[in-house]
Amino acid sequence: NAGVTQTPKFRILKIGQSMTLQCTQDMNHNYMYWYRQDPGMGLKLIYYSVGAGITDKGEVPNGYNVSRSTTEDFPLRLELAAPSQTSVYFCASSLPGGTQYFGPGTRLLVL
Amino acid sequence: KNQVEQSPQSLIILEGKNCTLQCNYTVSPFSNLRWYKQDTGRGPVSLTIMTFSENTKSNGRYTATLDADTKQSSLHITASQLSDSASYICVVVPIQGAQKLVFGQGTRLTINP
Numbered sequence: 001n002a003g004v005t006q007t008p009k010f011r012i013l014k015i016g017q018s019m020t021l022q023c024t025q026d027m028n029h030n031y032m033y034w035y036r037q038d039p040g041m042g043l044k045l046i047y048y049s050v051g052a053g054i055t056d057k058g059e060v061p062n063g064y065n066v067s068r069s070t071t072e073d074f075p076l077r078l079e080l081a082a083p084s085q086t087s088v089y090f091c092a093s094s095l096p097g098g099t100q101y102f103g104p105g106t107r108l109l110v111l
Numbered sequence: 112k113n114q115v116e117q118s119p120q121s122l123i124i125l126e127g128k129n130c131t132l133q134c135n136y137t138v139s140p141f142s143n144l145r146w147y148k149q150d151t152g153r154g155p156v157s158l159t160i161m162t163f164s165e166n167t168k169s170n171g172r173y174t175a176t177l178d179a180d181t182k183q184s185s186l187h188i189t190a191s192q193l194s195d196s197a198s199y200i201c202v203v204v205p206i207q208g209a210q211k212l213v214f215g216q217g218t219r220l221t222i223n224p
């Protein structure tokens with residue numbers, strides 16, 4: 001099993017550009033999450049989903065959008081990139097109440 | 112506001128020595144407390160999960176303790192190895208909004224030979 005996979009591993013964006021961070025899990029988990037991790041800070045929840053077609057905002061949703069059309073995929077969309085979105089983004093999945101399994105992360109630099 | 116504070120921020124010890132990392136939290140009520148290990152450039156990996164009624168949980172050389180009265184947890188690492196060099200993150204899961212886990216900022220542990 002691959003677990004949670006994320007693409008790309010690293011990306012440089014110019015201010016105002018858009019991109020989609022991809023996340024796929026093969027564990028048939030209902031719950032999926034997007035976090036950002038800034039240096040010296042705890043992970044912050046951006047969005048989460050408890051099943052296909054259901055998404056909800058986390059602590060820092062501004063500037064991001066998500067969709068969940070299948071159980072496996074949970075893409076994160078940045079519409080107008082800003083320098084404040086420079087961060088490492090982690091996708092995770094879990095069963096309800098269970099351990100979260102994290103992907104390897106996407107490092108994003110906005111210049 | 113729900114918070115999780117970890118100490119120390121960073122720690123350097125010699126290989127073979129023991130160490131203890133601390134976690135204080137204000138999240139209440141909570142369903143469980145978790146410790147994760149995060150290697151540089153990787154995603155966090157779960158080490159232990161303790162429910163609010165558990166006092167201790169072990170995973171090999173890692174032992175986590177929980178005191179729900181004082182809202183403190185610790186992670187003890189025995190006979191450290193070079194591969195233990197990583198960040199260790201304390202996470203508290205609230206009962207209300209269980210999807211919105213509260214993460215500490217982590218303790219950066221370096222094991223020197």
